[in-house]
Amino acid sequence: MKYVDEFRDGALARNIAASIASEAEPRRQYRFMEFCGGHTHALARYGVADLLPPNVRMIHGPGCPVCVLPIGRIDMGLRLALDAGAILCTYGDVMRVPASDGLSLMRAKARGADIRIVYSPLDALQLAADHPGREVVFLAIGFETTTPPTALAIQQAAREGLKNFSVLCCHVLTPAAITHVLEAPDASQYGSVEIDGFVGPAHVSIVIGSGPYEGFAEKYRKPVVIAGFEPLDIMQAILMLVRQVNDGRAEVENEFTRAVNREGNLRAQEVTAQVLEMRSTFEWRGLGEVPMSALKIRPEYARFDAERRFDVKYRSVADHKQCECGAILRGVKKPTDCKLFGTVCTPDNPMGSCMVSSEGSCAAHYSYGRFRDIPVVRRDVAAHGVEPL
């Protein structure tokens, strides 16, 4: 595939791997957190860990939009669909997130709730136009990548005078979450993890630019390298992080120059600011309440705010007692440290949110990497001459 294949090239990957291996100092440990679920998924899908020396370790961060969505938020959507009889639209990823009472959107749908997968909030808008007699609610989730389309849809609904469309806004913010991972007041509950640098978000940074990470890099003395979602992007970013650590630098560098600049997408930022404003606090699954970390709909657009329109209140619901998603999302524990991993909690029956989306660290490890947990005895059959032709 043009424009993508070159970022998945095996020979180039080996070159970068060789540079990482030769430049990483053997006596030193390099612990880098990839914040984004997209990076977690790509690392697992391409087996990038196999190309890194043992002292360079990737820690999976909390940047999976589905994973950080608390049970109580899904419950709100379920109440709108089951009790208020609304058509609830959302992204496909959200369908399997476990909610209260053993429900999920997928299971509620099987029980008769009208829940539909959309690719864009504009599809939800169209549904509202097509069903003037029904309430249509868009369950809006995601980081800064998916926020501008939500804002645009609300503006368009206002322009068209749609009376039956509203948004359950659960959009969250990246910089607040990264900061929280490093300085959470309740981090002691989970213990803490040493992080030597961050692979910065790809698509999020297209929207917000590289600027917002600068204060963070300086304040916490942590290097940040913004990287694309292709395997070579990530490897190049890891090499750049190794170099920063070796040089004692803590800068924001941009590997993803083909899409990210310092300012970001100003038009998208403007539309978002017109429609959405900061929430004083928002509960994240695994991170708990994080101040100034999410967005809500401005009062001018209150009639499109499902939380006001339907008077559904957020009620916090605790995760399963043994679920380690909190510690895993912070990088303090690995998926295999959780007692539920692969026994009670599997991708087909997720208990915790990290197992739901393929971007979650548990699902990524289960689906792509679990062979590493079990020593596999393989007979070498290359001698038969049936190596892939």
Add this chain to the structure above:
Amino acid sequence: MDTSKRHYTRPLDVKHGCIDMNHGAGGRLSAQLVEEIFARAFDNEFLNQGNDGALLPVPVGQRLVMATDAHVISPLFFPGGDIGCLSVHGTINDVAMLGATPLYLSASFILEEGLSLADLKRVVTSMARAARDAGVPIVTGDTKVVERGKGDGVFISTTGLGVVPEGRVIGGAGARPGDAVLLSGTIGEHGVAVLSKRASLEFETTIESDTAALHTLVAGMLVAASEGAIHVLRDPTRGGLATTLNEIAGQSGVGMMLRESAIPILPQVDAACELLGLDPLYIANEGKLVAIVAPEAAHAVLAAMHAHPLGRAAACIGYVTDDTNRFVQMDTRVGGRRVVDWLSGEALPRIC
């Protein structure tokens, strides 16, 4: 068939008419529907016996193979095919995957009240053509009508009968460590073609479904290999290549090692999957097969696949390993390794 009725019956209005509950009531309208839509299209000596079942000759000294498949697909018509030809190809392929020669098909239809007769005729015509092209007649059938909202236009269930010589055992439990894993062509076209026409997701594409009957390809492969050299044949339909290989690994108690760069895939399919956040390894195919073959026969079978129009892009994508964990693993394009797991739930697009 019964021609005496014809003179006193107004012909079906195929252009404007719709299925209604009367078409399923078992009376004159039911008979007319069967005659004018189904019997005329499928026309063959066994169906024309006109009985509730068909009396069929069976070759001597062979064993019977039977397979059945239910077809529900939305939309009914998609680039490269429709539910009609799909229901013929799917069942022929299931029979062929046992190394058998498919001989006869049955078809039963569940029609939803309100289905246009034009659409029904289009589906049935496509089925008839697919069956004729494959040389496998539809010898018996049934039709029922359900109320509006209780079906998705039309559901088609087909059953296939075939024969396989004594002693030939091809099945999912036959893979052995060291065997070659062959794939007959590019993956993912069917699933992407269907997705491209889903109401919520319409996008422009040149990708067509690969729906095809694979029994002649199988026949060619069987000729090229000594008896017993082809251990497993399976068509990677729902759940895609990844799921099929996991099924085989599970049944045979082995692992597999694939090479990502060896798996053929059209750039358009790759691009569409990239855009939708889907993995082509999990996308359905309807005209591809996986063959697990003894290593010494791999080259000959692959050559036979290349010689058939449906196997031109065939490739050896990996080999079977000795692994009690039954892991299907893959060397990735960038040189790492990963598990190629079962499809989990429904393939849902990612948002990030």
